Amino acid sequence: MAAAAAGNTVMVVGIDDSEHSLYALQWTLLHFFSGRGLDPPFKLVVVHAKRIATSVVGFAGSGAVDVLPFLELDLERIAARVMDKAKELCTANSVADVEYEVVEGDPRNVLCEAVEKHHADMLVVGSHGYGAIKRTVLGSVSDYCAHHAHCTVMIVKKPKPKH
Numbered sequence: 001m002a003a004a005a006a007g008n009t010v011m012v013v014g015i016d017d018s019e020h021s022l023y024a025l026q027w028t029l030l031h032f033f034s035g036r037g038l039d040p041p042f043k044l045v046v047v048h049a050k051r052i053a054t055s056v057v058g059f060a061g062s063g064a065v066d067v068l069p070f071l072e073l074d075l076e077r078i079a080a081r082v083m084d085k086a087k088e089l090c091t092a093n094s095v096a097d098v099e100y101e102v103v104e105g106d107p108r109n110v111l112c113e114a115v116e117k118h119h120a121d122m123l124v125v126g127s128h129g130y131g132a133i134k135r136t137v138l139g140s141v142s143d144y145c146a147h148h149a150h151c152t153v154m155i156v157k158k159p160k161p162k163h
Helices: 019-033 053-057 064-092 107-118 132-138 141-148
Strands: 009-015 042-050 098-104 122-127 152-157
Touching (some): 019 042, 019 064, 042 064, 042 107, 098 107, 107 122, 141 152
Parallel strands (some): 009 042, 009 122, 042 098
16 A cells, blocks of 8 residues: 555545536545645545446346447446546646546445555545435435445535525
């Protein structure tokens, strides 16, 4: 772990293609990295969990097999777009020493495994702000990580627009 050898602790930021996770990354860069120059307080690792095509299709029947290659290509494009946006945000905030990872799997497991892999001291995730019913049906990545990640978990909520 080069980060530990350099004296830096590790921060993992989980992102997806939502405005909420990109806001969380932007907020993190602004509050933890901006103005720190060459001595940031954390080694930054940005992780995107790419869904597995078969998990998206589910049990759609025999015709689903024909769709899988197209779905896989679409998931690859989304992952590339998400990482490009993350790199733009990091560059715009003058944060150059960043490790970017795209890992296939369920975001809950991918982020908890990234914490273990990098011996992270902090995990940052965005909050989609789902209501109770939607959160129960879809599952909350932030809630899961708060209970299962072996580090501090910071959940960044995007403020609601003021009218």
